[in-house]
Amino acid sequence: MKLTLEQLNNASDLDALSALKGIYEHSDWIAQISIKKRPFKSLASIKFEMMSAVSQATKDQKLSLLKSHPELAGKAMVDNTLTRESKSEQTQSGLTHCSAQEFQQIQSLNSAYNEKFGWPFILAVRGPRGTGLNRTQIIETFERRLTNSLDLEFEECLRQVHRIAEIRLNDKFGISPTLGHELWDWHEALAVYSDPGFKEHNQLTVTYLTKAHINCAKDIKQLMLGCGFDSVHIDAVGNVVGKYLGREQGAQSKFLMTGSHYDTVRNAGKYDGRLGIFAPIMCVRELSKSGTRLKHGIEVVAFAEEEGQRFSATFLGSGSLVGTFDPKWLSQKDSDSISMIDAMRSAGLDISEISNLRRDPSKYIGFVEVHIEQGPVLNEIGLPLGVVTSINGSIRYLVEIRGVSAHAGTTPMNKRQDALCAASELTLYMEQRAKEDSQSVATVGQMHVPNGSVNVIPGSCKFSMDIRAPIDTQRDRLAEDIIKKLESTCKERGLSYTLQETLRISAAPSAPELQAFWEEAVTSVGLPLHKMPSGAGHDAMKIHEIMPQAMLFVRGEHSGISHNPLESTTSDDMQLCVEALMQLLMNACNS
Ligand code: HGY
Ligand code: MN
Ligand code: MN
Numbered sequence: 001m002k003l004t005l006e007q008l009n010n011a012s013d014l015d016a017l018s019a020l021k022g023i024y025e026h027s028d029w030i031a032q033i034s035i036k037k038r039p040f041k042s043l044a045s046i047k048f049e050m051m052s053a054v055s056q057a058t059k060d061q062k063l064s065l066l067k068s069h070p071e072l073a074g075k076a077m078v079d080n081t082l083t084r085e086s087k088s089e090q091t092q093s094g095l096t097h098c099s100a101q102e103f104q105q106i107q108s109l110n111s112a113y114n115e116k117f118g119w120p121f122i123l124a125v126r127g128p129r130g131t132g133l134n135r136t137q138i139i140e141t142f143e144r145r146l147t148n149s150l151d152l153e154f155e156e157c158l159r160q161v162h163r164i165a166e167i168r169l170n171d172k173f174g175i176s177p178t179l180g181h182e183l184w185d186w187h188e189a190l191a192v193y194s195d196p197g198f199k200e201h202n203q204l205t206v207t208y209l210t211k212a213h214i215n216c217a218k219d220i221k222q223l224m225l226g227c228g229f230d231s232v233h234i235d236a237v238g239n240v241v242g243k244y245l246g247r248e249q250g251a252q253s254k255f256l257m258t259g260s261h262y263d264t265v266r267n268a269g270k271y272d273g274r275l276g277i278f279a280p281i282m283c284v285r286e287l288s289k290s291g292t293r294l295k296h297g298i299e300v301v302a303f304a305e306e307e308g309q310r311f312s313a314t315f316l317g318s319g320s321l322v323g324t325f326d327p328k329w330l331s332q333k334d335s336d337s338i339s340m341i342d343a344m345r346s347a348g349l350d351i352s353e354i355s356n357l358r359r360d361p362s363k364y365i366g367f368v369e370v371h372i373e374q375g376p377v378l379n380e381i382g383l384p385l386g387v388v389t390s391i392n393g394s395i396r397y398l399v400e401i402r403g404v405s406a407h408a409g410t411t412p413m414n415k416r417q418d419a420l421c422a423a424s425e426l427t428l429y430m431e432q433r434a435k436e437d438s439q440s441v442a443t444v445g446q447m448h449v450p451n452g453s454v455n456v457i458p459g460s461c462k463f464s465m466d467i468r469a470p471i472d473t474q475r476d477r478l479a480e481d482i483i484k485k486l487e488s489t490c491k492e493r494g495l496s497y498t499l500q501e502t503l504r505i506s507a508a509p510s511a512p513e514l515q516a517f518w519e520e521a522v523t524s525v526g527l528p529l530h531k532m533p534s535g536a537g538h539d540a541m542k543i544h545e546i547m548p549q550a551m552l553f554v555r556g557e558h559s560g561i562s563h564n565p566l567e568s569t570t571s572d573d574m575q576l577c578v579e580a581l582m583q584l585l586m587n588a589c590n591s
Contacts, residue, residue: 002172005173008038009039009040013035016038019172020035020172022168023165023169031050043173043175044576048382048526054158055382066154066158066161070082071121072121072125074106085164085168089164090125092126093134094132094135095135102139106139109143119157121145121146122161126163128568128570130181159379166572177572179282180571182282183275183282186282187275187278190220190274194212195213203266203267205264205265205267206263206264208343209340210310214238217238217262217304228287228289229242235357236352236354237305237316237317237349238347239320240301242281243298243299247294253297253363255298255365256365256368256585256589257366257367257543258367259276259369259539260369260538261277261303261305261318262302263306268565269564269567271568275371275372279581280581280585283298283581284298287585295590295591296590298589301321303539304317305317311332313326314505315505315537317539318539318542321543322359324542325355358546359546366514366547366550368588370552371552371554372562374556375536376559376560378530378560379556379558379560383527383530385573385580386531387530387551388515388550389532390507391544392507393468393506395475395501396503397464397467397499398500398502399465399486399497399500401463401486401490402419402460403419404416404457405459406456416457417459419449422461423447423463425489426486427447430467437477439469440478441468442478444465447462448463449461449462450462467482469507472507505541506545508541510550511549513548518550518552519531520587521583525583527576534551534553552580552581554569554576556569
């Protein structure tokens with residue numbers, strides 16, 4: 001018999017305790033603390049209260065919680081003394097059917113892990129989608145996490161314990177995050193497209209107007225058409241635009257725009273950008289299936305280019321909608337010397353239409369964007385959703401330092417004009433200078449010596465600089481100091497440099513009225529509010545230039561890592577973001 005919220009809220013303490021037995025392995029103290037927080041508003045709030053009971057516990061209590069877990073394919077499994085829940089989890093993930101080699105591998109991993117950490121390796125083997133990791137994935141995760149620091153692994157194990165509890169609670173309540181599962185599958189389906197040189201290595205890279213990129217646009221368009229949008233088209237820069245009309249037509253009718261980007265960085269994760277496309281498509285499908293029309297319409301835009309990987313044209317997709325498409329971008333060439341204009345033509349885009357893409361802000365309520373956090377905050381505080389207060393402003397540069405290539409063996413150290421040493425000195429200065437401000441960041445993400453040789457002193461060094469801060473004046477001061485250091489370093493070393501600014505975008509505070517809709521939406525799914533700035537840039541900051549915007553962050557797994565194949569979220573968290581977005585749409589589009 002499945003448990004209901006009402007039963008749990010109305011039960012005696014004793015009955016409530018027994019209802020929550022086994023959620024946390026051999027640790028009923030957690031339920032004891034949590035039931036005092038009744039009545040619970042939702043399943044999400046039960047999960048949060050139980051997680052909070054652990055986070056407020058002592059280190060020793062947390063350690064004993066970890067130690068109460070069985071090893072994977074360990075002694076308890078062999079002796080058949082696992083708890084009912086653990087037995088089902090380890091069976092479902094195939095750990096009871098290891099080959100002799102796998103079994104041996106796991107035993108040695110278990111002993112190495114225990115040796116290093118002093119508690120058993122803990123992994124929610126049902127995985128982020130809840131349908132179970134396979135033995136290969138389990139062993140890969142085990143090997144990867146064995147290299148973690150003690151502190152990081154302690155926190156990761158606690159996160160895994162909460163994930164195990166989350167899935168057990170879902171089972172107890174007979175609730176499955178079905179929309180979240182479907183969203184998970186949509187991401188998997190789109191991730192089959194990847195650029196040459198990456199696809200073969202099972203890496204995800206989708207850069208502007210490659211074949212993979214064009215296939216993504218086609219699939220997103222098909223998905224929108226199948227989800228009840230009234231019109232869908234691919235615009236002149238490759239944005240996929242779907243409209244779901246409101247009840248109000250004609251001059252009075254407005255739209256709420258929402259969306260994110262479908263291009264990726266190199267060797268990317270599957271959720272950066274795409275979650276912000278699929279979540280609103282899912283909401284429109286649910287509205288369409290129920291025949292619901294809101295007062296205002298919904299315009300979902302899958303932006304074609306945000307990352308600026310193939311060409312230095314960051315935010316090209318969203319920029320085109322605010323009228324900042326720079327025609328100079330068209331002559332830019334990629335690393336295969338293909339110009340953007342040629343790439344657009346081969347993709348069948350009508351360049352003459354680009355100038356007509358600018359949106360009239362008076363026709364919009366504003367713009368909202370769902371995005372994975374791409375950072376550790378929500379993962380650390382154990383919250384699935386966060387409301388964004390502002391997006392940090394950034395400046396990007398491409399730099400070339402020029403020295404003199406010379407013989408590495410015969411040129412004395414005091415007679416060199418080494419471009420790479422100068423770039424390295426500047427890079428370390430950037431790191432130290434950014435640390436002096438709160439929340440400033442400065443990164444050299446790309447650096448190379450053109451035509452370098454092992455035995456030649458680098459006569460040229462090309463590199464990128466990415467400089468960000470929560471407010472523009474702080475960002476600008478940091479950039480000025482870095483450029484001053486570039487100048488002085490080159491002067492001292494007898495070098496020259498060129499500096500090309502490739503992006504300058506202002507910090508974008510959230511529009512209070514839209515942020516309030518997000519806060520209401522997060523509260524409506526039974527979660528406490530957490531408001532936070534965004535260190536990452538997003539299309540919302542571009543759209544911010546012509547209309548109000550606000551964002552919702554979704555927790556990332558693995559300490560929120562992003563721009564990395566480990567980027568991940570869970571079906572449960574995606575379910576919650578769809579529910580929150582639906583709530584926002586119902587409120588904002590009916591206001
Ligand atoms: O770089 C960024 O912040 C974003 O992922 N484009
Ligand atoms: Mn990104
Ligand atoms: Mn992004």
